[in-house]
Amino acid sequence: MDVRQPLAVEAAPYPFSFDPAETALVVIDMQRDFLEPGGFGESLGNDVGQLRKVIGPLRAVLAACRAAGMTVIHTREGHLPDLSDCPPAKLLRGSPSARIGDPGPKGRILVRGEEGHDIIDELRPEPGEPVIDKPGKGAFYATEFGDLLISQGVHKLVVTGVTTEVCVHTTVREANDRGYECLVLSDCVGSYFPEFQRAGLEMIAAQGGIFGWTAPSEVFLAALAEAPATSRPV
Amino acid sequence: MAVEHSVIGPVNANPYAWPYDTSVPADRVALLCIDWQTDFCGPGGYVDAMGYDISLSRAGLPATQKLLAHARSTGMLVVHTREGHDPDLTDLPANKRWRSARIGAEIGSAGPCGRILIKGEPGWEIVPEVAPAPGEVVVDKPGKGAFYATNLDLVLRTRGITHLVLTGITTDVCVHTTMREANDRGYECLILSDCTGATDASNHEAALHMVTMQGGVFGCVSTSEDLIAATTPALA
Numbered sequence: 399m400d401v402r403q404p405l406a407v408e409a410a411p412y413p414f415s416f417d418p419a420e421t422a423l424v425v426i427d428m429q430r431d432f433l434e435p436g437g438f439g440e441s442l443g444n445d446v447g448q449l450r451k452v453i454g455p456l457r458a459v460l461a462a463c464r465a466a467g468m469t470v471i472h473t474r475e476g477h478l479p480d481l482s483d484c485p486p487a488k489l490l491r492g493s494p495s496a497r498i499g500d501p502g503p504k505g506r507i508l509v510r511g512e513e514g515h516d517i518i519d520e521l522r523p524e525p526g527e528p529v530i531d532k533p534g535k536g537a538f539y540a541t542e543f544g545d546l547l548i549s550q551g552v553h554k555l556v557v558t559g560v561t562t563e564v565c566v567h568t569t570v571r572e573a574n575d576r577g578y579e580c581l582v583l584s585d586c587v588g589s590y591f592p593e594f595q596r597a598g599l600e601m602i603a604a605q606g607g608i609f610g611w612t613a614p615s616e617v618f619l620a621a622l623a624e625a626p627a628t629s630r631p632v
Numbered sequence: 633m634a635v636e637h638s639v640i641g642p643v644n645a646n647p648y649a650w651p652y653d654t655s656v657p658a659d660r661v662a663l664l665c666i667d668w669q670t671d672f673c674g675p676g677g678y679v680d681a682m683g684y685d686i687s688l689s690r691a692g693l694p695a696t697q698k699l700l701a702h703a704r705s706t707g708m709l710v711v712h713t714r715e716g717h718d719p720d721l722t723d724l725p726a727n728k729r730w731r732s733a734r735i736g737a738e739i740g741s742a743g744p745c746g747r748i749l750i751k752g753e754p755g756w757e758i759v760p761e762v763a764p765a766p767g768e769v770v771v772d773k774p775g776k777g778a779f780y781a782t783n784l785d786l787v788l789r790t791r792g793i794t795h796l797v798l799t800g801i802t803t804d805v806c807v808h809t810t811m812r813e814a815n816d817r818g819y820e821c822l823i824l825s826d827c828t829g830a831t832d833a834s835n836h837e838a839a840l841h842m843v844t845m846q847g848g849v850f851g852c853v854s855t856s857e858d859l860i861a862a863t864t865p866a867l868a
Contacts, residue, residue: 412734442846485818491652491848534816535849563842564849568812575775575809577725591845597838601804604835606735608776608805 407581407621409613410603414581418625422469422552423459426537426559426566428452428521429474431514433560436503438514441496444590449560452588453520455615456558459586460521466625469550472523473530473537475565476508476515483533483540535568544576554579556618557610558586562598570602570609580610583618636866638706640795643822643862645854647844651795651820658863662709662793665696666778666800666807668762669714670745671755673801678737678755679831681744688829688836689801693761695826696799699856700762706863709791711769712758713778715806716751723774723781776806779813788819795820797859799827804839811843811850821851824859 404415431438433449440446463470477484481499489498500507504514510531523529530543537543547555555573557580559566566587570580582602589595602609641655671677673689680686703710717724721740732739732748739748745755751772764770771784778784788796796819800807807828811821823843830836843850 487652487815487818487820487851491648491820491851535812536816539813539816564846568816571776571809571812572780575777575780577727579727594838594842594845597835597842601835601838604832605805606731608731 403626405621405624407611407613407618409581409611409617411607411611414579414611414613416554416556416579416581418463418466418468418622420551421554421556422471422547422550423463423556424537424558424569425456425460425470425472425521426557426569427473427475427561428456428517428559429476429515430504430518431502431508433518434504434514438496438502438504438507439590441503446590448590448592448595449588452558452560452586453518455583456586457520459556459558459583459615459619462619462622463556464524466622469552470523470527471530471543471546472517472521472527473532473543473559473565473569474510474515474517475532475535476510477533479506479509479511481509535565536572537565537569538572538576547578552578555581557582560588561594562587562589563591563594567598567601567609574609581618582610582612583615584612586615638866639864640706640859641862643852643854644858645822645852647848648852650822650852650854653820656795656820658706658708660792661795661797662711662788662791663699663703663797664778664799664810665700665710665712665758665762666798666810667713667715668693668696668758668800669716669755670757670759671743671749674745674755674759676744678743678745678748682737684831688831688833691829692799692801692824692827693759695824695856697761699799699824699827699860702856702860702863703797704765706865708797709769709788709793710765711771711784711787712762712764713771713773713784713800713806713810714751714756714758715773715776716749716756717774719747719750719752775809777809777813778806779810779817785817793819796822798823801828802830802835803828804830804832804835808839808842815850822859823851823853824856825853826855826857
């Protein structure tokens, strides 16, 4: 008989309990265009160093979740080469100097199949790990992400990636409305703007955890290390 | 014969003059009035009864009231939303119920204005200042976002709506979640700083600021006065 004791993570605003067999690690938009020097994000004047701080801690979390047999799901923001899935308001807003689909330093900006659109080498998905291509900021809208969570028996999410206040927050809000419990790892999410990193994390745990929980990765890893072998699917 | 409509835009807004496509006929614009419910902002509602200061969540009411009259006179679609659950709680996720109980306001329990956040209860109704007029669309939503598990997207697309103006409470929770959902769906969004509010002033400011980053990652921020000033009335 399989008797599972849920693991507990010391988190804000209170402990987050989870069973690794029913929890997915979600890695959001760790793409070259956002993270690498010479990519689209840097070409817009952003300091990619703010985002690259995430890579080290996230590598450790990714390795531990894989070892524990957890479901691992990656996402990428991007559009079809003909831009048929890019709303005009997104494409044209604000007269940007570089638009989605324009030639960029690492191929056409935010277009599927281009070098800049792909996930950075340090966090490359392993064979068999789902990669969700999303046209928006949220991972649920116009994707198979929701169906995938249901089919995998996932009830809780450990959320990582970039950027904290945009794609991470939108995805956590979508997940929360759908009844998923979300733990956001504070050092495994990043923003170009330190002010938004702080505000974004605070908003998640406000009002008794209105969108979910936050905790540093070391605390999560310590809890995961307690996982008995029985909770690991083979 | 061409039908004349009021035209909105360009509106003085941050970070660009809204909308991205310069101007839009009023009949393609919806005014969203999000969760102006007694339990959240009314005297005697549960937030009031818990001892919170409701003046911050009520701050946007006068401007929204004025804007509602403007929207009705110019032919914008007016849509109200209410957060709430069925009396048998079948649409209440377990974690939402558990969390609400933890802070002393369990959804479905007896509150100062009836069962908390239950459809049909007095506390769940929209406050009189911005009450829906007969025939206006009212969307009941079980979550923070107005698109999830509702008919809002269908209603908007059926009416040919492409642009949204957002008002309501709270700025950082239900208004922001709805704006993010709308933005992903391709709606061009404008949030009004004087028609929104939060129980925490710094969360209100941070939420508005986030909208303006990266060239308007979710749309634009403006005020009701600027929107009204940028409306060109239809020819009589």
